[in-house]
Amino acid sequence: MSLTRKLSVVAATAVLLGGVAACGSSSSSDGEGSAAGSSVSSSGSELVVYSGRDEDLVDPLIDRIGAGVGVPVEVDYSGNTNAQAAKILEEGDRSPADVFLGQDAGALGALDDAGVLAPLPQDILDRVPEQYRGADGTWVATSARARVLAYNTDDVQTADLPTGIDGILDPRWKGKIGYAPTNASFQAFVTGLRVARGDDGAERWLRAFAANEPVSFEGNGPLISAVDDGQIAAGLTNHYYFYPYVAEKGSAASLALHSFDANDPGSLVNVAGVGVLTSADNQEQAFALVREMLSNSSQQYFADETAEYPVIGGITSKYDLPPLPQGASDLDLGQLASLEQTQAMLTKVGMI
Known part of the structure; x- marks a missing residue:
């Protein structure tokens, strides 16, 4: 080099x-x-x-x-x-x-x-x-680790879950999706999105996502808690935040995970x-x-x-x-x- x-x-x-x-x-x-x-x-x-x-x-x-x-x-x-x-x-x-x-x-x-x-x-x-x-x-x-959508089982029906990241741009999700923009894993997802769709395509998606008023969190731990508490309906995160949280909280947790379709950038x-x-x-x-x-x-x-x-x-x-x-x-x-x-x-x- x-x-x-x-x-x-x-x-x-x-x-x-x-x-x-x-x-x-x-x-x-x-x-x-x-x-x-x-x-x-x-x-x-x-x-x-x-x-x-x-x-x-x-x-x-x-x-x-x-x-x-x-x-x-x-x-x-x-x-x-x-x-x-x-x-x-x-x-x-x-x-x-x-x-x-x-x-x-x-x-x-x-x-x-x-x-x-x-x-x-x-x-x-x-x-x-x-x-x-x-x-x-x-x-x-x-x-x-796998990127997933964590969702509140009291607020979201499985039939309404999006098959890919474009689905969360629907107005029905406005103000209801959480994400952790400073987290390395979210930034890796965005990098993967750039690889998959090019910079112009990735920027278009990010602008549309921002226009749908997602809720920002400092980390995935607080995001998972917010989904469970019903502060937001769902959140983009990694799978492994879910399992220890639910193991500790047990049946009181109102959480489930959803994986996007194969080949979707959200399934990185x-x-x-x-x-x-x-x-x-x-x-x-x-x-x-x-x-x-x-x-x-x-x-x-x-x-x-x-x-x-x-x-x-x-x-x-x-x-x-x-x-x-x-x-x-x-x-x-x-x-x-x-x-x-x-x-x-x-x-x-x-x-x-």
Whole structure:
């Protein structure tokens, strides 16, 4: 990659850092990095992970798998996924990070485009289906999630549910749909929409959506609660916010999930994932960490603790997860890397 190209990616991701700062204050149920935590420095005797996933989620897993890495593991939780990716790009070869753990394929793709991620060993790549890893083998998914429409079962009849995202533009949904515009997952959905329909088509949809007066939330956790409470009739979210919420609330919950039709942009399947930096001081130990995150026990952890889909076979969640939707999951997740353009479009239409 040329220096000009790398610098342009650095600048683009720095824009994202400012645009998604609100994500860092989301609750832990949002699966994003918390604002707590401090910068770390690598002495070469420990493995340094920059995590865009929440400390409450990641730390118990690191405690369980750390012994298999060979050196102590230190984790920086000081920003959300996009902020941590931006920090890596800003630090360049001086970054103390060995590993990037992200909530979203777009951030992984941005780092890949910048040339800062190392090719992963073949045994790691073979562990994960091709659609859940970088096209050039520099990152792999650690878990998957599906975009869905959560709806209030007291307010919405199943016969009235839209088959695709164009259906929620109907005036009947005016002021009744929730969304979380600063959340990385919503922005990944918009990026997928841009890939599917082009920038002009995506902007037309966003403007029509905005004209239908959707209700903005700071995160998906509050959005799910608002749907259940009847503040809104439905909300665009990820599937895994629903299952722990309903498990805790039981029959008192007035919630259900609806999946859009296959090939609709609203049925996007996205992933959390991991990559190893080319500048890593402890590259072999970093690869060992990736292997541990793809072990059966770690995949079971993701399936049971956050109701995410495992990315290896043979793992069954304690939650009754339906099969992943087909169609939109065929999108090359590497195409979600154009986050700067998505941020610019959301700003242009007044959503962030």
